Amino acid sequence: MIESPQSFVIRQECDKVAFQNGFRRPHEELNGWRHYTSTTAQGSLWLAREHTGGWIVAIDHPGIVSEIGLEPVDGGGPGLARYRFADLAMLYAAMPRVYELAVSLPDAPLQEFLYQTKGLPKATEAERLVVQRVGQNIFRERLMAYWQGRCPLTGIADKGLLRASHIKPWKDCDSDAERLDVHNGLLLSAMWDAAFDSGLVSFDDIGRPLFSPALSLEGRALLRWETPLPLSDKHREKLSWHRAAFSYIAE
Structure with missing residues (x-):
């Protein structure tokens, strides 16, 4: 289950993850999903926190989804695919590749x-x-x-x-x-x-x-x-x- 609405601490953590990896335009949160876009990269991403402590990033960029090399998780949410990470360190490790693909694909x-x-x-x-x-x-x-x-x-x-x-x-x-x-x-x-x-x-x-x-x-x-x-x-x-x-x- 997604934490909704996000607490102040979770929202701040989501902002740091997104801002440090090129997605510096925050949008409104919906059902626990914090939405971000970028001025330099294509597509949107959403970040959410599970009650069990995991983190999920949702992506709507088909190029990223096809080449990120991660296994998507089942369940509802925004975007074309969603990926779960057990902790913040694992999420931070994956995010640079998300941005690299977003500034490269498709056009x-x-x-x-x-x-x-x-x-x-x-x-x-x-x-x-x-x-x-x-x-x-x-x-x-x-x-x-x-x-x-x-x-x-x-x-x-x-x-x-x-x-x-x-x-x-x-x-x-x-x-x-x-x-x-x-x-x-x-x-x-x-x-x-x-x-x-x-x-x-x-x-x-x-x-x-x-x-x-x-x-x-x-x-x-x-x-x-x-x-x-x-x-x-x-x-x-x-x-x-x-x-x-x-x-x-x-x-």
Whole structure:
């Protein structure tokens, strides 16, 4: 059972959880659910406290629900899915990922790009390059959030060694929505990015590297990796384009 109405202490705890994780716009409480939105992330979330001491977060963002990797709980409440945490520490541990996905999915980078480039001239090549740089900066920023600031292959987390790798290159995309879709990007260390961008490496549907015959044995040996890429179906769709573009044959 949800504590309703929330006590002053519980309401303050909910506010701290939400505010510290990017959801700083509180709305009215309804049936024990405290409602929050964000100026930088898409979707809403609700926080509630159970009489037994657990905490529940409800989410209405389909992208978060599909990729958060948590098991939803049964029972009524707002949003598309609800997740229970035994204590505040577990709730705090999960919330950063909620925000990272909310600022990345489904089209938050595109909306930020449209906002930042509204009114910018695009008549000349130089002006179009300025707009492109804005988009590429936003794309990198949101890929950093989505991949949690770490190359998923190698574990490298030094920002200076990480590259925002388009799966389908900017010039080949059909729209700005496709260019700024985080599922059209991988956050790779610089060496892996160079190999991927040139087609010397691609990835299968399980996220394992595929090496081109044009890559030397020495180069292949230098491309060390720890774990396969964790991929969504949308990543797999884009990677099938990459494999076809560079004439990979499925292994």
